[in-house]
Amino acid sequence: MNRFTLERAENVSGAVEAAVSTPAAQFIAGGTNLVDLIKENVARPERLIDVTRLPLNKIENTPGGGLSIGALVTNADAAYNEHVERRYPLLAKAILAGASAQLRNMATTGGNLLQRTRCYYFYDTGTPCNKREPGAGCGALKGYNRIHAILGASEQCIATHPSDMCVAMAALGAIIHMTGPKGQRTLPIADFHRLPGDTPHLDTNIQPGELITAVELPPEDFTRHHAYLKLRDRQSYAFALVSVAAALDLDGTTIREARIALGGVAHKPWRDTEAEALLRGKPATLENFQPVADALLREAKGFGHNTFKIELARRAIVRALAQAAGLEHTP
Ligand SMILES: Cc1cc2nc3c(=O)[nH]c(=O)nc-3n(C[C@H](O)[C@H](O)[C@H](O)COP(=O)(O)OP(=O)(O)OC[C@H]3O[C@@H](n4cnc5c(N)ncnc54)[C@H](O)[C@@H]3O)c2cc1C
Numbered sequence: 001m002n003r004f005t006l007e008r009a010e011n012v013s014g015a016v017e018a019a020v021s022t023p024a025a026q027f028i029a030g031g032t033n034l035v036d037l038i039k040e041n042v043a044r045p046e047r048l049i050d051v052t053r054l055p056l057n058k059i060e061n062t063p064g065g066g067l068s069i070g071a072l073v074t075n076a077d078a079a080y081n082e083h084v085e086r087r088y089p090l091l092a093k094a095i096l097a098g099a100s101a102q103l104r105n106m107a108t109t110g111g112n113l114l115q116r117t118r119c120y121y122f123y124d125t126g127t128p129c130n131k132r133e134p135g136a137g138c139g140a141l142k143g144y145n146r147i148h149a150i151l152g153a154s155e156q157c158i159a160t161h162p163s164d165m166c167v168a169m170a171a172l173g174a175i176i177h178m179t180g181p182k183g184q185r186t187l188p189i190a191d192f193h194r195l196p197g198d199t200p201h202l203d204t205n206i207q208p209g210e211l212i213t214a215v216e217l218p219p220e221d222f223t224r225h226h227a228y229l230k231l232r233d234r235q236s237y238a239f240a241l242v243s244v245a246a247a248l249d250l251d252g253t254t255i256r257e258a259r260i261a262l263g264g265v266a267h268k269p270w271r272d273t274e275a276e277a278l279l280r281g282k283p284a285t286l287e288n289f290q291p292v293a294d295a296l297l298r299e300a301k302g303f304g305h306n307t308f309k310i311e312l313a314r315r316a317i318v319r320a321l322a323q324a325a326g327l328e329h330t331p
């Protein structure tokens with residue numbers, strides 16, 4: 001663990017200024033991921049900027065009919081917020097499927113978006129890891145890779161993104177709001193997280209000094225037909241091996257619109273709009289769900305210990321769609 005200074009930001013511009021002026025500065029919110037990384041010597045910030053007192057903890061209706069969740073809203077407050085529960089129940093369910101009650105009380109929306117992979121080699125500084133140290137090699141590629149990616153991986157890194165919240169947000173088409181040294185900007189969640197490619201040390205497209213201020217949920221109607229299915233080694237307090245956020249807009253039994261996002265399978269929440277389009281205008285039946293699962297997984301590749309995830313994901317997609325359509329009981 002290295003030495004660092006800790007200061008409390010008083011306003012958004014002050015936080016950004018502090019972050020930009022020291023290259024090894026980092027924001028800290030709930031600290032549930034960053035403190036672990038510091039203790040393991042994976043993160044070595046010189047300057048920690050505590051953002052928890054910034055006025056970014058509100059959940060508000062947007063003028064466009066959507067909902068804005070402040071970056072400092074805790075996962076517990078987001079999941080139990082009346083607007084989220086009523087209008088975006090898929091998101092509430094996904095958040096509650098993650099971590100533990102104590103962690104959700106601390107973990108924030110912004111921190112959850114930026115939480116780092118749970119790849120064992122990334123946390124073990126005695127093993128090679130391109131994400132921790134570019135050019136060092138990847139311990140997982142030929143090592144124990146049971147939890148690793150089956151989609152979008154590269155020869156440099158086969159890590160997965162561990163968040164549950166982000167999978168639901170990907171299905172809902174969330175937009176990330178940020179403020180940085182050049183002002184404010186937004187990014188659709190699909191462009192926020194990155195695939196590893198040749199730069200696995202970069203998890204997202206956030207720029208140095210940028211602070212996430214809010215996540216905006218567009219006004220979609222997936223309140224009635226949705227499911228978040230999380231498959232993991234233990235029923236609670238475990239990261240997903242595979243998760244599926246499924247949302248359907250049904251006209252009777254005909255699918256008007258479908259959204260499917262996968263967690264635990266790639267370096268980012270995985271969405272494939274071409275596969276989703278296969279469902280449009282079709283009756284919501286198991287026979288119609290199977291080809292979508294096949295399409296979503298057409299480029300899936302296992303690395304040995306994790307090859308079982310391909311079939312697991314195939315079945316999970318069909319099952320989550322069945323639950324969303326009301327063909328199967330949702331627990
Ligand atoms: C034992 C355990 C089990 C868990 N299980 C799950 C699970 O099943 N599913 C799941 O989804 N998650 C799980 N988590 C992860 C947990 O949800 C994350 O640690 C948490 O969401 C991170 O939020 P935080 O506010 O604590 O972030 P921090 O640890 O404070 O920060 C994380 C990162 O985000 C950056 N950051 C924070 N806020 C901002 C901001 N506003 N703008 C820019 N950068 C920012 C920090 O600089 C840091 O890099 C688990 C964690 C633990 C420890």
Ligand code: SF4
Nearest residue numbers: 119121129138157158
């Ligand atoms: S999979 Fe990625 S995070 Fe894990 S060891 Fe390889 S490079 Fe590091």
